[in-house]
Amino acid sequence: MTAHARVGVSGWRYAGWRGDFYPRGLVQRRELEYIGQHMSSAEINGSFYSLQRPTSYVRWRDSVPDRFVFAVKGPRYVTHMLRLRSAGTALANFFASGPLALGAKLGPILWQLPARHPFEPEVLDAFLASLPRTTGEALEIARGHDSRFEGRTWLEIDADRPLRHSIEPRSATFADPDFAALLRERDVSLTIADTADTFPMFDEITSDHVYVRLHGSRELYASGYTGDELDDWARRIRSWTDGSGCPDGVPRDVYVYFDNDARGRAPHDAVALESRLTGVAIG
Template identity: 35%
Template sequence: MSEGRVRVGIGGWTYPPWRGTFYPDKLPQSRELEHASRQLGAIEINATFYGRQSLASWENWAAVVPEGFQFAIKASRFCVTRPKLGDAGEGITTFLDQGLTALGPKLGPILWMLASRRKFDRDDIARFAEALPREWNGVTLRHAIEPRHESFRDEDFFAICREHDVAVVYGDDDEFPCIGADTASFRYARLQRMQEEVQTGYSDADLDRFAELASSWLAEGRDTYVFMINGSKVRAPAAALRLQEKLADRPRLGTA
């Protein structure tokens, strides 16, 4: 069995409360991505959910971050909010054609975040999974789906994801159910319950629990992505760095 690699990260890199906390005082905003990518193993880009990014942006981001670092990309809302996901084929093509493959090996998984009101429809999800390409412009693609309705806790859903090597997001969230399942060659977690009164966002016990979970995925030979996303966002970098420390003795930790 091949070894997996874990990358711990945050959502985005431009957030004013991180200046003077995560980012050094007087660091130019133009260098924030450079700094973040040398402290952590991955960043989940949220802006792609709302609109297309220019090819120049993708090329610049690829040039700024070090080898081994990866971006996870949140897929366009225009694909995941339509009445039938299975009709998203043209939208998926438009989304992929914006230039994101300029990241090359720095392209991580694409996250397809479903609306909380969307219920599991076997035929529709099967059509959607079938429409997700495995490569684009010669770059391998990996896909993760974040279901946010309890009806997705269904073996038919898991079977569809296994057939297409699509990861089901493990989501630690107060509002939505956690429907993590072993369905793909990699694992993807979004941790969204950070508390501002806790210096590291999550308690040490919670971070130990997440470290054990990530370690178990690594032991299975799976690449693993863990993002600190919501809750008290100001604590996200501290939470990610502390979890990274706890995983430091694991093989091939994904930091540069």
């Protein structure tokens, strides 16, 4: 089995990156194209705050190379407002809003829980059971969207592909063996999140892939990663992709996203980590 590591950033439209990571004079509509020249992935986080339009997903898809993969952050309406309960219509609206337009460039879906959300086994299991495991299943769910979205949906797929999910809890109550067991049963990955000790870091391997979010090791969303810290993350990632760091010895695909964007460190750290893993910088 050949496993791959993909490294990128959480979002890409940040004013502070212009004239720093992005060359001076680069027009905003070409910023994602520039990301695609220097990284192998990006996390779409605008979908967390509000449902995006299919035209946006199509534009993003067409802005990056074929090798590029997007992770998509599930809506906070599902995770923070509904708190994973009675989410059927909300899931339909989300999947109808355009992520399926990414086609072969659609990677895992991230579900980030608020710190106030405790581990509720029955609620979580019911939610995970409702998630589509293929793009074909996602399409069937999407067809159940409500009437508000008529005329602004994407209801087609070019192929029926596997669909991965990852969950990022932020409550210490998830430090429960039953939680990891539940994720293994549902084949959902447990996000490994570095949050400068603000929230717990969970690091069990529970699925066929590993999802990592690097929010800052010393200051949440702000601090950059030192060379030694990036070396350590590169070693861990290699151990997952070659299987030596996995409990069953089976290699895993790895998705890594830097979210330490407050001071513009995220894209620089992403490029530096990617070059450590590949031996060369993409571009």
